[in-house]
Amino acid sequence: xxxxxxxxxxxxxxxxxxxxxxxxxxxxxxxxxxxxxxxxxxxxxxxxxxxxxxxxxxxxxxxxxxxxxxxxxxxxxxxxxxxxxxxxxxxxxxxxxxxxxxxxxxxxxxxxxxxxxxxxxxxxxxxxxxxxxxxxxxxxxxxxxxxxxxxxxxxxxxxxxxxxxxxxxxxxxxxxxxxxxxxxxxxxxxxxxxxxxxxxxxxxxxxxxxxxxxxxxxxxxxxxxxxxxxxxxxxxxxxxxxxxxxxxxxxxxxxxxxxxxxxxxxxxxxxxxxxxxxxxxxxxxxxxxxxxxxxxxxxxxxxxxxxxxxxxxxxxxxxxxxxxxxxxxxxxxxxxxxxxxxxxxxxxxxxx
Amino acid sequence: xxxxxxxxxxxxxxxxxxxxxxxxxxxxxxxxxxxxxxxxxxxxxxxxxxxxxxxxxxxxxxxxxxxxxxxxxxxxxxxxxxxxxxxxxxxxxxxxxxxxxxxxxxxxxxxxxxxxxxxxxxxxxxxxxxxxxxxxxxxxxxxxxxxxxxxxxxxxxxxxxxxxxxxxxxxxxxxxxxxxxxxxxxxxxxxxxxxxxxxxxxxxxxxxxxxxxxxxxxxxxxxxxxxxxxxxxxxxxxxxxxxxxxxxxxxxxxxxxxxxxxxxxxxxxxxxxxxxxxxxxxxxxxxxxxxxxxxxxxxxxxxxxxxxxxxxxxxxxxxxxxxxxxxxxxxxxxxxxxxxxxxxxxxxxxxxxxxxxxxxxxxxxxxxxxxxxxxxxxxxxxxxxxxxxxxxxxxxxxxxxxxxxxxxxxxxxxxxxxxxxxxxxxxxxxxxxxxxxxxxxxxxxxxxxxxxxxxxxxxxxxxxxx
Numbered sequence: 004x005x006x007x008x009x010x011x012x013x014x015x016x017x018x019x020x021x022x023x024x025x026x027x028x029x030x031x032x033x034x035x036x037x038x039x040x041x042x043x044x045x046x047x048x049x050x051x052x053x054x055x056x057x058x059x060x061x062x063x064x065x066x067x068x069x070x071x072x073x074x075x076x077x078x079x080x081x082x083x084x085x086x087x088x089x090x091x092x093x094x095x096x097x098x099x100x101x102x103x104x105x106x107x108x109x110x111x112x113x114x115x116x117x118x119x120x121x122x123x124x125x126x127x128x129x130x131x132x133x134x135x136x137x138x139x140x141x142x143x144x145x146x147x148x149x150x151x152x153x154x155x156x157x158x159x160x161x162x163x164x165x166x167x168x169x170x171x172x173x174x175x176x177x178x179x180x181x182x183x184x185x186x187x188x189x190x191x192x193x194x195x196x197x198x199x200x201x202x203x204x205x206x207x208x209x210x211x212x213x214x215x216x217x218x219x220x221x222x223x224x225x226x227x228x229x230x231x232x233x234x235x236x237x238x239x240x241x242x243x244x245x246x247x248x249x250x251x252x253x254x255x256x257x258x259x260x261x262x263x264x265x266x267x268x269x270x271x272x273x274x275x276x277x278x279x280x281x282x283x284x285x286x287x288x289x290x291x292x293x294x295x296x297x298x299x300x301x302x303x304x305x306x307x308x309x310x311x312x313x314x315x316x317x318x319x320x321x322x323x324x325x326x327x328x329x330x331x332x333x334x335x336x337x338x339x340x341x342x343x344x345x346x347x348x349x350x351x352x353x354x355x
Numbered sequence: 356x357x358x359x360x361x362x363x364x365x366x367x368x369x370x371x372x373x374x375x376x377x378x379x380x381x382x383x384x385x386x387x388x389x390x391x392x393x394x395x396x397x398x399x400x401x402x403x404x405x406x407x408x409x410x411x412x413x414x415x416x417x418x419x420x421x422x423x424x425x426x427x428x429x430x431x432x433x434x435x436x437x438x439x440x441x442x443x444x445x446x447x448x449x450x451x452x453x454x455x456x457x458x459x460x461x462x463x464x465x466x467x468x469x470x471x472x473x474x475x476x477x478x479x480x481x482x483x484x485x486x487x488x489x490x491x492x493x494x495x496x497x498x499x500x501x502x503x504x505x506x507x508x509x510x511x512x513x514x515x516x517x518x519x520x521x522x523x524x525x526x527x528x529x530x531x532x533x534x535x536x537x538x539x540x541x542x543x544x545x546x547x548x549x550x551x552x553x554x555x556x557x558x559x560x561x562x563x564x565x566x567x568x569x570x571x572x573x574x575x576x577x578x579x580x581x582x583x584x585x586x587x588x589x590x591x592x593x594x595x596x597x598x599x600x601x602x603x604x605x606x607x608x609x610x611x612x613x614x615x616x617x618x619x620x621x622x623x624x625x626x627x628x629x630x631x632x633x634x635x636x637x638x639x640x641x642x643x644x645x646x647x648x649x650x651x652x653x654x655x656x657x658x659x660x661x662x663x664x665x666x667x668x669x670x671x672x673x674x675x676x677x678x679x680x681x682x683x684x685x686x687x688x689x690x691x692x693x694x695x696x697x698x699x700x701x702x703x704x705x706x707x708x709x710x711x712x713x714x715x716x717x718x719x720x721x722x723x724x725x726x727x728x729x730x731x732x733x734x735x736x737x738x739x740x741x742x743x744x745x746x747x748x749x750x751x752x753x754x755x756x757x758x759x760x761x762x763x764x765x766x767x768x769x770x771x772x773x774x775x776x777x778x779x780x781x782x783x784x785x786x787x788x789x790x791x792x793x794x795x796x797x798x799x800x801x802x803x804x805x806x807x808x809x810x811x812x813x814x815x816x817x818x819x820x821x
């Protein structure tokens with residue numbers, strides 16, 4: 004299908020009030036609440052539209068495989084700094100932006116939304132619209148492009164995205180240290196307040212892995228300051244891919260996986276189950292059979308929110324409920340972009 | 356509350372003095388409860404409300420309503436807390452941008468976005484405009500450095516966008532709030548991220564004998580895989596104006612100068628400065644001067660940061676533009692501005708955030724001469740429309756306000772503008788918060804389109820003409 008056909012398809016579905024399930028490679032089907040509606044596969048609309056390394060901007064169509072984007076950037080020694088998880092070889096750019104998930108580098112480099120410069124979309128009426136652009140700074144109009152990052156396809160079909168890209172770091176090294184959780188959390192927050200080139204962290208079972216990115220000199224100085232043992236390069240690379248893609252053994256098994264997003268300095272969360280901590284303490288993966296209320300209230304008390312990330316079913320909903328005022332604004336915005344309520348209904352919230 | 360003319364007069368404009376209007380009433384609340392009460396009352400009575408921070412905005416975003424309340428947050432100046440371990444500062448909206456870095460300095464931390472007006476502009480205004488600064492190529496804009504915005508809806512309902520965590524459930528309403536020019540909510544508290552102060556920083560001043568070469572040098576630096584902490588360009592008229600004013604030590608023979616900064620650990624900076632020098636030399640720099648100490652570094656920057664006031668001294672008035680373009684079109688843009696200088700008989704020094712393609716051409720004019728003001732506006736709108744034409748935007752960081760509202764019609768289609776209006780209605784059904792700013796009425800675009808028929812194509816052709 005081409006964009007005109009997407010438009011017609013959505014217009015026609017809106018006329019019938021028929022739900023449309025927008026989908027790229029389907030690698031993140033598990034994320035959020037169950038999708039329903041007639042499938043609209045975006046993969047036919049693929050390809051890089053523009054890429055100029057010196058502009059630090061890449062524009063590509065939604066169906067472009069994420070893998071392909073990373074290869075093209077890699078040839079010019081650049082990268083998507085938010086290090087998105089693929090969760091499978093079929094992952095597309097559109098799905099990456101719609102899901103809004105970022106990887107290990109998020110705490111230091113920023114999230115998907117921080118790198119979205121512009122989008123072309125088809126809204127729930129079938130209108131083709133463009134927001135933002137291909138430049139770094141743009142404050143004309145509301146920042147709809149960033150709003151689309153993480154919108155789970157509920158506001159529109161993302162046709163095309165312009166992203167800020169960055170040079171790859173000159174060098175990387177991974178250190179491993181033995182630290183109990185409370186001390187790891189304290190150290191991570193303390194280090195983050197110092198000019199150290201930490202680009203990723205992962206704590207599990209008393210072991211903390213730290214990735215450093217920058218000039219070789221900066222890495223040497225940081226490694227001396229932090230201590231620990233340095234991992235062999237290929238082992239380190241494999242390790243971070245395992246964290247990003249959740250192929251690390253921690254993520255195996257059928258126990259429900261929760262994603263706790265917290266202030267990085269939040270104290271140790273005392274909940275039953277195993278935890279893997281990323282993003283300097285701001286992201287805590289919890290494998291637990293504890294009930295949703297227990298997990299969500301403990302997370303809320305610590306100033307964060309809990310998402311049921313992977314589970315057989317999600318009767319309490321994947322996401323933490325919104326406050327009444329935010330729920331009202333969400334309903335309002337949904338009606339702005341998709342008045343018939345046909346785009347990915349139920350995926351983000353039972354309400355829409 | 357202020358309502359007598361002698362008291363309300365100082366509020367008749369913001370940093371864009373060409374547009375003035377006397378507010379009916381100025382409210383200066385001191386507490387959240389007062390803000391809430393004002394909004395509840397105005398909402399019930401259907402009275403427009405225009406929020407105002409320090410009043411340094413350059414697009415008329417805080418131009419008062421003639422028939423409403425100018426809501427000044429100037430008394431909200433408390434730093435609620437600085438948490439060095441969490442690396443955040445919680446501040447009220449009237450706190451000055453530079454003051455956040457000042458209170459964070461004892462912990463080795465600072466707030467990164469640094470608009471040139473940082474000694475005066477307030478964080479509430481920065482949130483409204485999504486302000487940038489000279490270091491945002493590496494450290495991002497306001498939207499990248501704010502974790503939470505707390506405030507009130509027009510109905511007076513308390514609302515939090517974002518949190519101290521890195522994300523929130525649902526849609527990213529924080530991203531939508533930042534840069535919304537006071538049209539969606541009134542901010543009463545902002546939580547910002549603080550960054551560790553880099554161990555070292557040095558800046559190179561590179562001279563060029565040709566503006567296009569300087570533009571190519573910018574691309575060359577980035578092409579070499581370097582993201583400078585700051586990368587700024589000034590042309591000769593700008594450096595001359597500045598040099599008389601602050602004595603920054605600029606090379607007055609250069610046709611254009613670049614300021615290219617590196618920061619990080621001492622080792623990193625040494626390494627990066629060496630690489631930058633190599634690239635700049637290869638790109639045809641005629642002279643390179645590297646700051647020897649922090650005093651010299653700040654002196655080099657002082658000229659750039661004082662560019663607007665310096666230009667203000669050599670001309671009765673100046674009109675600052677803010678378009679952003681793809682960097683590769685810089686040379687073309689500068690030539691275009693050169694031809695407009697001749698066409699309109701007005702001078703236009705240029706300062707740029709070159710690293711991110713954000714231009715600040717400054718048209719010099721005398722506002723007492725209505726003919727000059729008119730020529731200036733036409734000059735500016737040609738530049739803005741050219742920015743859109745080359746794939747850029749009419750405003751990179753100053754906002755649309757009232758100033759660029761017509762050019763919004765050039766950048767967005769009727770459908771897109773209607774989405775903006777609908778977003779506004781979702782937050783403010785009665786259209787009371789900062790009405791008439793940022794997004795043009797479609798009828799206005801129809802009018803604008805009629806005036807600007809280019810090459811036979813009428814913009815917004817589908818709209819009814821009045």
